[in-house]
Amino acid sequence: MSYQGKFRVWRGDDSGGALEDFTVEVNEGEVVLDIIHRLQATQAPDLAVRWNCKAGKCGSCSAEINGRPRLLCMTRMSVFQESETITVTPMRTFPIIRDLVTDVSFNYTKAREVPSFAPPKDLAPGEYRMQQVDVERSQEFRKCIECFLCQNTCHVVRDHEENKEAFSGPRFLMRVAELEMHPLDTADRVDQAQDDHGLGYCNITKCCSEVCPEHIHITDNALIPMKERVADRKYDPVVWLGNKLFRRS
Amino acid sequence: MPELERHSFDVLVIGAGGAGLRAAIEAREHGLRTAVLCKSLFGKAHTVMAEGGIAAAMGNANESDNWQVHFRDTMRGGKFLNNWRMAELHAQEAPQRVWELETYGALFDRTKDGRISQRNFGGHEYPRLAHVGDRTGLELIRTLQQKIVSLQQDDFKEFGDYEERLRVFQEFTVTELAKDGDRISGAFGYWRESGRFVLFEAPAVILATGGIGKSFKVTSNSWEYTGDGHALAMRAGASLINMEFIQFHPTGMVWPPSVKGILVTESVRGDGGVLRNSDGKRFMFDYIPEVFKDKYADNEAEADRWYADQANNRRPPELLPRDEVARAINSEVKAGRGSPHGGVFLDVSTRLPAEEIRRRLPSMHHQFKELADVDITAQPMEVGPTCHYVMGGVEVDPDTGSSSVPGLFAAGEVSGGMHGSNRLGGNSLSDLLVFGRRAGAGAAEYVRALGDRPVVPEDTVTEARATALKPFQEEGGENPYTLHMELQQSMNDLVGIIRRAGEMEEALQRLEKLKERARSLTVEGHQQFNPGWHLALDLRNMLLVSECVAKAALLRTESRGGHTRDDHPVMDAEWRRKLLVCTTSDEGVRVEEKPQIPIRSDLLDLFERTELEKYLTAEELS
């Protein structure tokens, strides 16, 4: 069941690089990360790639396969034709370090700008009481494995370096929403989302939700509800339009 | 030679999994300047993969649960070889550590009355595992990561610098510890990204580097698990204990080949999943060992009633401790009653409604669908044993996590003793928090009490640099990937789940040859993010640790927990009183016997005498 697959892998560093062609064995049941590992073991020992769990749990192996942002470990070879040439490139939105490895420090900077959980002062550890239905909304967002594929995809920053300063991206706007919807968080997150994290830049195209490997409804369940909460305070034409388009009232 | 990057901290934590992060939080809360170092990105450590849950006797699901019951289960699981003081502290403190996570922002699944929900797991008498679906490790690591961020935000408010007292160095590998006389004085390593070397000066180092599973071929562990902390500790003069005990998790994926070894969480069985052989038989009923006969059901009817009524029925044998289940699966496959790809069937599809499976086991559902084309709500899974966890590790003082080397501490999977010969599911995550916190506090106390600060001798740096660069100097030597594959194959075949003296002797011979060949490893390319080079450096640690495992396993002539000898199949009470201690010097690895400290009498009183008779010698009982 093995065949020789054709691959083009981007190789280079911050000073430049190019696609390199490889022909490599592909076996039944394999994923793209297996092929990258085979390249390391047999043809390109210094090919740089990040990975840890090989099971879609850690969010390390993000890259672009035939131009689509994906996890290398969760992309099965069986979705491609044997004759197809498969192109693997690093995430485009972040600066290149080497080969498939990018500098994702933007995300850690943004994470640090979201004010942390503000627990109620009068509850001791062990006294927290929350209903399952009330924690479920934030739990959905906490499924995030921080693969940063949504951050990579969002057009607000994908080709717009200049927006990176003001816009935290879907992952961290969702983090704000997660805290806002946490049943016991005591801080007010609504103005923060708009003023400090650039929620206004988002025009709910849902591209982020489409690439999320955890299938989190980032736009529908985090971004739009946050926009609605902002709109309750200020008028935002995009929400108004969004409500019309998606018939949410 | 480029200028060496230098940093100075009070406490250096090596590892950013649950143990390392909890230790760092504690050291920082004691007011010390703390650094966390990790090989992967921040938030990607192994802990993120934990699925089933975290064990803590909070008594939310069954009021009869308390620390004494948890202590008993832990000791039984470890076949009484556990360091009883660690097992005691762990059982007592786990609930506080879990509740504390809620104050950091964690959102566990809830009971009807709004408390933290707890699920069943192998070896735990009551439903005890706090969980979030089957992604508990993700919740744990993200929560701790966010707590670190929150402490950094506090520093930003106070000092205008996020990193004033707590800094994370990610994608950084430590290759050597430094000492000033007998005392720890720092650590040396390289940035994975640039390959540049860095020296950290610090009077206290906490090892929280996790396990060693990458030395085995079929494993649930990632590339990080090369036993670095184990090896660093040994080279610094500390000792390891219990290295012969390796946990093979009974249920890893067996197909397709590329995912072989990836874990299938025990929650599948905790939530009702059953094991069947190719005849469709629930074979675990045939494998209930004598010591567990009164706790496990011997027929399907009773086992099935247990899920609804635990007070009046015994538990299903699928929930026996992991070592028992792994051996049973191994026997079934050997007897020719395995599944098409050499495992057995794990079925939850006929046990729970599809909707319920998707809700309780979302990531397993996803994993099988995406990686194996199997819909677990409609079909059984194929599973088999996979190398999962090392019980052995750095010998530490239970209360402070201190090793025998002043200034060197260890916590989490890299430490030894807590789990004895076999770890219960869910007891690792709680171990990380309980002993991570204690090591953080222990290191803080040590630094406080210290007079002069130890310094790093310059030749430590010169030597460490030379060792690290050696693979670039060689030409035409061995390929690290090839060597690694041979090591994995040897350990898997010869020091695996079932062991024999002859095979282990052969393993040791092969290890000698591999060590020899490893001296001439050659890597291509530059120092910048070069996985071949990284592997070459990790191999040194894997070889050292593998030698400890093989040597200790050969010496222990009995079967207990994660150490099964075909040639010595019974458990021997005399051996319970002995620990095997590994150290290294210029002459190589040494393994010596050391007497176990007798269990404190009030803790012994928690057990029935009839039960103790199964484990203790007549002399100890009198």
Ligand SMILES: Cc1cc2nc3c(=O)[nH]c(=O)nc-3n(C[C@H](O)[C@H](O)[C@H](O)COP(=O)(O)OP(=O)(O)OC[C@H]3O[C@@H](n4cnc5c(N)ncnc54)[C@H](O)[C@@H]3O)c2cc1C
């Ligand atoms: C798939 C899977 C599922 C599991 N499920 C459960 C469960 O449900 N319940 C449970 O209790 N346990 C579970 N376990 C076990 C548990 O997850 C681990 O034992 C535990 O997470 C180990 O944590 P740790 O903090 O000791 O180390 P880790 O989380 O592994 O962290 C080790 C850290 O050390 C760093 N490091 C290592 N070497 C170096 C070096 N040389 N230089 C710098 N940094 C270094 C690594 O980069 C990493 O940050 C599971 C394990 C696996 C593999």
Ligand code: SF4
């Ligand atoms: S929905 Fe908003 S955040 Fe998501 S991709 Fe579109 S603009 Fe970006």
Ligand code: SF4
């Ligand atoms: S929200 Fe989804 S896509 Fe974005 S980082 Fe998290 S897991 Fe990745």
Ligand code: FES
């Ligand atoms: S390696 Fe962990 S998500 Fe791909």
